[in-house]
Amino acid sequence: MLPAIVVIRAKDEELARGQGVVEVPILKPIPNDEALGRLRELCMKRWDVVVFMSTTAVRYTYEVVKQPCWVRCMAVGPSTRAFVEEYFHDSCLVPNEYSSMGLLQMLRHIDGKVLVLRSMEHALDLFKELGDRVVELGLYGLTLINEELGKLKGLLSEVESSGVKYAVVVTSPRVAREVSSMLTNLRNAIIVAIGPVTSRELNKLNIPHRVAAVHTIDGAVEEARLALRELNKGYG
Numbered sequence: 001m002l003p004a005i006v007v008i009r010a011k012d013e014e015l016a017r018g019q020g021v022v023e024v025p026i027l028k029p030i031p032n033d034e035a036l037g038r039l040r041e042l043c044m045k046r047w048d049v050v051v052f053m054s055t056t057a058v059r060y061t062y063e064v065v066k067q068p069c070w071v072r073c074m075a076v077g078p079s080t081r082a083f084v085e086e087y088f089h090d091s092c093l094v095p096n097e098y099s100s101m102g103l104l105q106m107l108r109h110i111d112g113k114v115l116v117l118r119s120m121e122h123a124l125d126l127f128k129e130l131g132d133r134v135v136e137l138g139l140y141g142l143t144l145i146n147e148e149l150g151k152l153k154g155l156l157s158e159v160e161s162s163g164v165k166y167a168v169v170v171t172s173p174r175v176a177r178e179v180s181s182m183l184t185n186l187r188n189a190i191i192v193a194i195g196p197v198t199s200r201e202l203n204k205l206n207i208p209h210r211v212a213a214v215h216t217i218d219g220a221v222e223e224a225r226l227a228l229r230e231l232n233k234g235y236g
Helices: 033-042 057-064 080-088 100-107 128-133 146-162 173-183 196-204 217-235
Strands: 005-010 021-031 047-052 072-077 114-119 132-145 166-170 189-193
Touching: 005 146, 005 173, 005 217, 021 057, 021 146, 021 173, 033 057, 033 128, 033 132, 047 080, 047 100, 047 166, 057 114, 057 132, 072 080, 072 100, 100 128, 100 196, 128 132, 146 173, 146 189, 166 173, 166 217, 173 189, 173 196, 189 196, 189 217
Parallel strands: 005 021, 005 166, 047 072, 047 114, 114 132, 166 189
Antiparallel strands: 021 132
16 A cells, blocks of 8 residues: 655654554664763763753763753753653753744743754754853764665655655755655655755755644644645545
């Protein structure tokens, strides 16, 4: 049975569940040993706020730091918060908008020293306006899984050949860049961006799309389902 929704993501991200959903993890995290060593040193003191930008950042943090080194923590979304609760038994603040911009808006109203833990993919100057009270660490990079990329190409070709309308969820700017040549050739797909940052990248690539109202993988899948229902009503 062909999927109705194809989710293109990195390994170790939250899993999308539901009938008709197929996930293809085309990127895998690679630890940045230098940054992890620095994290161990930085966590010898207590930070006012530690910000987790992904579930993978939580996992790598726990590899070198077993106890919270913060007064309070912030997580980019509910899945990341759940990982912090699981690993560190602490509950993080989560912005209303599950994105880096949502975190920035919260941090503007919080004083003190801030440690941001993220992938090396995120823009270094995102929190620049907050000044030198913020330290950012890219704990891991992302590398392409060529085998999965080949599987994705075959899957999209098969679904396209069926002539059935379907949706493709793009979960990050890096994913958008890696699969842009495939996306531009799709004729039967509705492209869904997980959030505004990914949307900006798709705009740069001139790829038409819609943006999930809730900036999580599950939220993007729900957006895809909504788009397909709207399309089917139009045909009806």
